[in-house]
Every structure is written in structure tokens, then in C-alpha cells.
Amino acid sequence: MHLSGSITALATPFTAAGPLDGDIDFDAWERLLRAQLASGTQAIVVAGSTGEANALSDDEYEALLRRAVEIVGKRIPVLAGTGLSNTAKTIELTRRAAACGADAALVVTPPYVRPTQAGLVAHYRAVADDGALPVVLYNVPGRTGCDLLPATVAALVDHPRIVAIKEARAEPERMAELLALRSPTFTVLSGDDPTATRAMLAGADGVISVASNAIPASMRRLCDLARAGQRAGAEAEALDAELQPVFDFMGVEPNPIPIKAVLARQGIGHGLRLPLTELSAAHADAADRIVARIAELEARPA
Template identity: 45%
Template sequence: MFHGSMVALVTPMRADGSVDDDSLRGLVEFHVTNGTDAIVAVGTTGEASTLDYDEHCGLIRRVVELAAGRIPVIAGTGSNSTVEAIELTRCAMEAGADACLLVTPYYVKPTQEGLYRHFRAVAEAVPIAQILYNVPGRTAVDMSNDTVARLADISNIVGIKDATGNLERGKELIDRCGDRMDIYSGDDATAMELILMGAKGDISVTANVAPRAMHEMCAAALRGDRVAAHAINADLELLHKNLFVEANPIPVKWALHEMGLIPPGIRLPLTELSSQHHDTVRQAMKRAGVL
């Protein structure tokens, strides 16, 4: 349904933590101009967990308005509360989002049956296209491939963002479910290989700062051109690594501020990138040609 480089968009904030609409407008234009294939608004990288309900829905509506049909918008609407996930997903549908991205319910540690019932309940309540999101390193819950295979039979569950970084596991998902849903990488460091194996794209942190290169790398991998994809990815590998020297989105927001695209704001409990890591991130940006 969605293919290529899909940016996990940051939420630009002023120094006081308020959302900066002017910078948000600039970021959307930046991605439209540079060939990003879809925008994922208010996901992990967008600091969804620090936003209240009204801010969350308001940001989805605003990104849809700014995109103006020029680029698909996928709204992050996951929650550890099934009721809240349904409400956010309904809000996104009413705002005009093209699809929703739903993370596994964090902190509460549901069983596999609980995960299945959670996602089924959201899908049955709201008819918008939905993409599952498995990121056990952040949520303390890991959705098994068996559970994903069960959910793949639900018509409006159209994909999964696999952020495990486990290529063997990702390939199994492609083999078992690829005829019923699209598999996306959620791990920039392994995205090229997973796409070459049959994934349909990458929901990317790196694309925030190197959108054109990520679009071109994903496009090359999608057409099976390993040589071209590898050549592009070689200059991005340091970004894939160094944008995670501290918890995402701390480094990527600092990088975008260095590029003059957003103010330095970030919300507690996240803090600005430690000075000891500035040169590390700058080195990666220079290697990628974005600084």
C-alpha cells in the first residue's frame, strides 16, 4: 500500500516545549521536495508519548493539511489503552490520514492473545488502513510472528513495521505474511537488506536528515539493485548508527537543529543531546553530505 522511504517525522518544538507550526510546515515541504514517499506523523520519533490527546490529534490534522494530498500521511495512533488507541485512530481517520501506525501496548506487557485482541478491536472499530508496529526494545513487549500471521487475516490491517532489526525474523514475516500485508523495516541499519529480501520500505529516522538519499536507497532496493542501494547506503551507515547514541529522537532533533530546520526544543523527560556526542553526530552528517 505504501512503498519506499517513510519518514518517522519529528515534532518541532520551541525551547519552551511548545509545538512550532512554522517549522512543521517547513519540514513537510522539505520532505515533499526531497522525494520522501510518506510521512509518519506523531510516532515514537514525533514524541507522541509526551503529547496530550488534543495535541496529538491536532498534530495529525495539521500534517494532513500541510501535506495537502501531495504525500501520504500515516498517523501514529498507538496506545497502551485499547480505548485510547481506538479514539486516536478514529481521530486520524476523521482528519484525513491515509493510514494509522499502532505500536504494541507498552508497559502493561500483554499476552500474545491480548495483543491479538487489542489490534483486532481497533481494526474492527475504525475502518482506516492500519499498520502494526513491533518495537520490543522500547515497549517491553514482543509480538510474535504467529500473532502477526493471525492479524494479517484482518482486511484493514495492511502492514507491519518490524523494528526488531532481526533479518531472519523479518524474512520469516515476508514469507508467511507478505501475500496478505506489507512488511516494513523499522530499523535503518538493516532496512536495505530487508527490502532486498522483499520488504516494501523503511519507516525511517535517518530520512529526517537525509530524505533524498533514503528515498533513492529504498527505490534501488525495491527494484532489486543491490549495487546501487549499497553505494547509497554506505554514506548513510554512520547516520543509521550515530542517530541512536542517545534515545531517539534526541540525536535526530539535534541534527535537524544543526541544519537550521527546527528550533532546539524537546520535551521532558527527554533532554537535548549531550555535548560529548555532538561531534559524533556531526561526523555522520558530514559523511552523508547533509551538513
């Protein structure tokens, strides 16, 4: 498996019911997914952190994955978020994702437990050995309290089932260390929208994006330009500059609060599940402006 380009970490729309009992809005979710396919998104992540995986029941998790696999029909890869705080539970969830038809597992570093680097090597090798899916490593220290270091990644890249890393740290030095590990069997993906263009111009294979839920066509254009290298670098940087206000808005409150506020204004679902709450009223005007800007950007011809 070679993952590249514009990859969307899908949000999970809910109904307008209360935050403790709102159902998944499968109609809105399917419209979101089909818009991704129509706009050229090159892979999707179902039930990652943007998809509020921790708020989903087992039945909901499987229903989302099975529907995604059915709708996508092998046109693009379907990644399942399967990372948990315990290795055995992560293996179990990865096997369930495989049974639902997922193409790969996005496995975040174990949240909260703060394993050592040796523990991370053992964890990922066990998941890759026994989880029945190709594994995408996912490093996001701000959420997990654990940093997957490049030297640790280097100890994992030769495993035949470990195929990529999503790196959410934004420092160019971190990305440079990871890019040295790229190979025909191991790809490097940005997990940070604001710095993804810089990463791709430096050689990264693509981005797993939050903003692409709302701007799928723009993100596909951006990735195509940035991955073309220096011959399109100026165009990529110009488009990136136009998209920065969108990226910035996605960080005004914890993900996925801002993106779900945007999607709700686009008519795609409502609400979040506690402990996540609706976008603060202080950011409502900014959300309206961003939605208007997104409409202009997405209307541009490819």
C-alpha cells in the same frame, strides 16, 4: 492501501523555550514536512515515537495531523501514531485521527502492560474493527516490553483493515518469517534504518525511517535501489555503506534525541520535552561531523 518505499517518522520540532513549556514550532515543522515532499518521501508518520507523541497535548496532536493532511493534500499517505497501552483508548485515538483526515494508523504493541500473544490478536482485531482506519502493526520490543511474534502476525494478516507491519527487530530470521506473510494486501516494512537495505533486498516493501528526517533524498534513492532487487543490489549496498555512519549516530542516545540534535543544526527547531534531554556534550562533535556529511549526501543529484 499499499505502503512502500521511503516513509519518514516525522520529528516534532519545538521552540527554544524550556523543556516543560516549549511550544511546537509549527514553522519549523512545516519546513521539515515540505522538505520531505520535495525530496520524494513516499509517506509520513505524524505523532509516532520519533514525534514525541507522548509529550503532545490532545490539541497539539490534532493540530499536527490536520496541518499535515492539509499540506500533503493526498499526494502521499499520512499515518497517525495511535498506539496506547489500552485497547479502548487506542480505538478512541484512532477514531480521532480518522476525523483529522489521516489515511492510516500506526499502532504500536501496547507499551508496558506486556499482553500475551492472544491479547495482541484481540487488541489489533478490535482496533481494526472499530478504529475507522487501516492499521499498520508496529513491533518494537525494546521500547514496549512486548514482542509481536510472526505466528501472531499470521493470525492478523487476513483482516481487511490490517495492511502492513513495521518491524523494528533487526534479525534477518525475523524478517524472513514476516516476508513469508507478504501479499497484495499486506506489506512488510523495516523499522530499523541500519538493516533496512538488507530487509528490502530480501523483499521488504520499504522502511519507516528516523534518519530520513535529515536525509530524505538519500533515503528515497536507497529505497529505490534496494527495491529494484539484484539488478541494483550492489548500488544499494554501496549507498547503504555510506549512510551507515548517519544511522549509527541516530543510536548514540535514545530516539529522538540524536535526530533532533541534527535537525537543530539544520535550523529546524530546538529542544525536547522532558524526560527527554538534549544530546550529551560528549556527542556534539560527532553531531557536527554528521551534519556536514549529510549536506554532502543530500547535495548529490538524484
